[in-house]
Amino acid sequence: MTAGLVTLGSLKVASREDLSQSITGPEATGCKATACGSSGGPADMDPATWARVKDHPCYSEEAHHYFARMHVAVAPACNIQCNYCNRKYDCSNESRPGVVSERLTPEQAARKVIAVANEIPQLSVLGIAGPGDAAYDWRKTKETFRLVSAQIPDIKLCLSSNGLALPDHIDDLVAMNIDHVTLTINMLDPEIGAKIYPWIFHDHQRLTGIEASRVLHERQMLSLDLLVARGILVKVNSVLIPGINDAHLLEVNREVKRRGAFLHNIMPLISDPDHGTHFGLTGQRGPTAAELKAVQDACEGGAKLMRHCRQCRADAVGLLGQDRGQEFTMDLVPEQVAYDPAARAAWRDWVAHEREDRRAAVAEAEAATRAEVAPQEQPLLVAVCTQGGGRINQHFGHASEFRIYEVDARGVRFVTHRRADNYCTGGAGDENRLAQVIRTLEGVPVILCARIGDCPRDDLAAAGIEAIDTHAHDYIEPAVAAVYRARKAAPAATRTA
Amino acid sequence: MALKIIKSQCTACGACEFECPNAAVKFKGESYIIDAALCTECVGHFPKPQCAAVCPVPGTCVPV
Numbered sequence: 001m002t003a004g005l006v007t008l009g010s011l012k013v014a015s016r017e018d019l020s021q022s023i024t025g026p027e028a029t030g031c032k033a034t035a036c037g038s039s040g041g042p043a044d045m046d047p048a049t050w051a052r053v054k055d056h057p058c059y060s061e062e063a064h065h066y067f068a069r070m071h072v073a074v075a076p077a078c079n080i081q082c083n084y085c086n087r088k089y090d091c092s093n094e095s096r097p098g099v100v101s102e103r104l105t106p107e108q109a110a111r112k113v114i115a116v117a118n119e120i121p122q123l124s125v126l127g128i129a130g131p132g133d134a135a136y137d138w139r140k141t142k143e144t145f146r147l148v149s150a151q152i153p154d155i156k157l158c159l160s161s162n163g164l165a166l167p168d169h170i171d172d173l174v175a176m177n178i179d180h181v182t183l184t185i186n187m188l189d190p191e192i193g194a195k196i197y198p199w200i201f202h203d204h205q206r207l208t209g210i211e212a213s214r215v216l217h218e219r220q221m222l223s224l225d226l227l228v229a230r231g232i233l234v235k236v237n238s239v240l241i242p243g244i245n246d247a248h249l250l251e252v253n254r255e256v257k258r259r260g261a262f263l264h265n266i267m268p269l270i271s272d273p274d275h276g277t278h279f280g281l282t283g284q285r286g287p288t289a290a291e292l293k294a295v296q297d298a299c300e301g302g303a304k305l306m307r308h309c310r311q312c313r314a315d316a317v318g319l320l321g322q323d324r325g326q327e328f329t330m331d332l333v334p335e336q337v338a339y340d341p342a343a344r345a346a347w348r349d350w351v352a353h354e355r356e357d358r359r360a361a362v363a364e365a366e367a368a369t370r371a372e373v374a375p376q377e378q379p380l381l382v383a384v385c386t387q388g389g390g391r392i393n394q395h396f397g398h399a400s401e402f403r404i405y406e407v408d409a410r411g412v413r414f415v416t417h418r419r420a421d422n423y424c425t426g427g428a429g430d431e432n433r434l435a436q437v438i439r440t441l442e443g444v445p446v447i448l449c450a451r452i453g454d455c456p457r458d459d460l461a462a463a464g465i466e467a468i469d470t471h472a473h474d475y476i477e478p479a480v481a482a483v484y485r486a487r488k489a490a491p492a493a494t495r496t497a
Numbered sequence: 498m499a500l501k502i503i504k505s506q507c508t509a510c511g512a513c514e515f516e517c518p519n520a521a522v523k524f525k526g527e528s529y530i531i532d533a534a535l536c537t538e539c540v541g542h543f544p545k546p547q548c549a550a551v552c553p554v555p556g557t558c559v560p561v
Contacts, residue, residue: 076508076509076510076511077510077511077512077515077551078510078512078553079512079551081553088508088554103509132510132512136512137511137512139515201512201516201550201551204516204543204547204550205543205544205545205550206545206550206551
C-alpha cells in the first residue's frame with residue numbers, strides 16, 4: 001500500500017482527518033478510538049515537567065516522533081577551543097555539531113524560521129547552537145530570538161553553550177522566556193579538561209592549560225546552578241572521548257544530576273583527519289557503539305539519559321534524523337514572508353489525539369506480551385524504519401538510520417538509533433550500501449519496515465536478519481511486541497499447565 | 498602600531514569585532530579587516546590585543 005508512504009516533513013496540513021489518512025493509509029481514517037483519557041506523561045516524569053518537554057524533540061524521546069526543530073547559524077563566534085572542533089571546515093553532506101553551510105544575520109534567520117514554520121507544521125523548537133557559542137555571541141542570539149518570538153510567540157527557544165559566558169546573561173535568558181539550555185560539559189577535573197581544551201578566552205584574557213579548564217569548570221557549574229535556580233531546564237551534553245574522559249563521565253553524570261540537570265546526553269566523539277580537528281589529526285578515535293552503550297548503561301540511575309540524539313548540524317531543519325536544511329537556504333527563502341499559524345495549530349491538534357491512541361495501543365500490546373511470554377525469556381533487539389509519527393512508515397531502501405528497540409516481557413524500550421550514513425560515503429554503490437547497513441545492524445536479528453525489495457530481503461536473511469513488512473504503518477511499539485510474542489510466546493499447553 | 502587580519506585564514510566568526518575596544522574591526526566582503534588608524538593594539542585597555550587573543554586560527558591576527 002504505497003498510498004501511505006508519505007514523507008511526514010512534506011505534509012500539507014488541511015485537517016486532522018487528512019493527516020490521519022496520509023500517515024496511516026486510506027483504510028485507517030481517523031483515530032482508532034480509545035477510552036484512555038490520560039494526558040499525563042511517561043511514568044518517570046512529573047506532569048509539570050512533561051508539559052514543558054512534551055513538544056520538544058530533543059528533550060523527549062516520545063516528542064521526537066512528532067515534532068521538529070531547527071537551528072539557525074547566527075552565532076559563529078566562540079570563546080573556547082575544543083580539540084574536537086575546527087570551524088574552518090564544512091561539507092554539506094556531513095552532519096555533525098558545529099558544521100554549517102551558511103551564516104545568517106538575525107534578520108535573515110527570522111525570515112528563514114517563518115518560511116520553515118509555514119512549510120513544516122511539526123516545527124516546535126528554534127535552537128541556536130553556534131556554530132560558535134550562542135551565549136558568547138549573545139547579541140546575535142538575543143536579537144534572533146526577539147525577532148522570531150515577536151512573530152511566532154509559541155515557538156520554544158533554546159540554546160547551546162559551553163557555559164563560560166552564560167552567567168553574564170542569565171537575567172536576559174529568564175526575561176526572554178528561554179526554557180531549555182544545553183550545556184556541553186566534558187569534565188569536572190581540570191587535568192582531564194586540559195586534554196580537551198587547549199585554551200579559553202575569559203575576562204579579556206586567553207588562558208591555557210589546567211588554569212583554562214579550572215576556570216571553565218567553575219563557570220560551567222555556576223551556569224548549571226544559575227539555570228536550575230531560575231527554573232530553566234538544563235540538558236548536559238558530554239562528548240565521550242575514549243582514553244580521556246570515558247570513565248570520568250560517570251562522575252560528570254552524578255554531579256550534573258546532583259546539581260539538577262534534567263537530562264544527560266552522552267555523545268560519541270566524531271573524529272576524522274579530514275575534519276581538520278586536533279583529535280582528528282592526532283589519531284584520537286571515537287568510541288565504538290558498544291563502548292558508548294557501556295558508558296550510557298553505567299550512567300543509568302544517575303541523571304536521566306538521552307539516547308535519541310542525532311548530533312545534528314548547527315543549521316539542521318526538520319524532524320530529528322532528517323535534515324531539510326538544503327531546502328531552506330537563504331537564496332530559497334522569499335524576501336517577504338508572513339507567518340501563517342494554521343498548519344502548526346492543525347498539527348498540534350492532530351498529535352494530541354494521535355498520542356492518546358498510540359499510548360493506549362502500547363499499553364494493550366505490553367499487557368498481551370506480559371500474559372503470553374515468560375518473564376525470564378531473553379530480550380530481543382528490533383530495528384525499525386520510520387520517518388516519524390511513531391509508526392513503521394519507511395521503505396527499507398530509503399532508510400538512512402534505524403531506530404533500535406529492545407523488547408522483553410517487561411515492555412518495549414527505545415535503545416538507540418544507528419546511522420548508516422554517518423559521513424560522506426564517497427559515492428559508494430548500492431552493494432556497498434547494503435553491506436554497510438548489514439554491519440550497522442550487527443546484533444539485531446529483526447528489522448521492521450514499510451516495504452522491502454526481494455533482493456535486499458534475501459541478502460539480509462543470508463546475514464541472519466529477518467526483514468518484516470507486514471506491520472507497515474502500524475505503531476512501532478505494538479508491532480515490536482507482536483514480533484516478540486510470535487517468537488517467544490509459550491505454547492498454550494505449557495502456559496496453562 | 499596596529500594589527501591586521503590574514504584574510505585567507507579568517508573564518509569570519511566575528512569574535513574580534515565585538516572584543517575590539519576601539520571598534521577598529523569591520524566586516525568587509527568575505528572577512529573582517531582592521532582599520533589601522535583606529536587600532537591601538539589594545540595598549541591602555543588590555544595587556545594583549547584582544548583580536549589575537551580570541552581568534553580561533555593561529556597566526557591570523559598579526560602585527561602589520
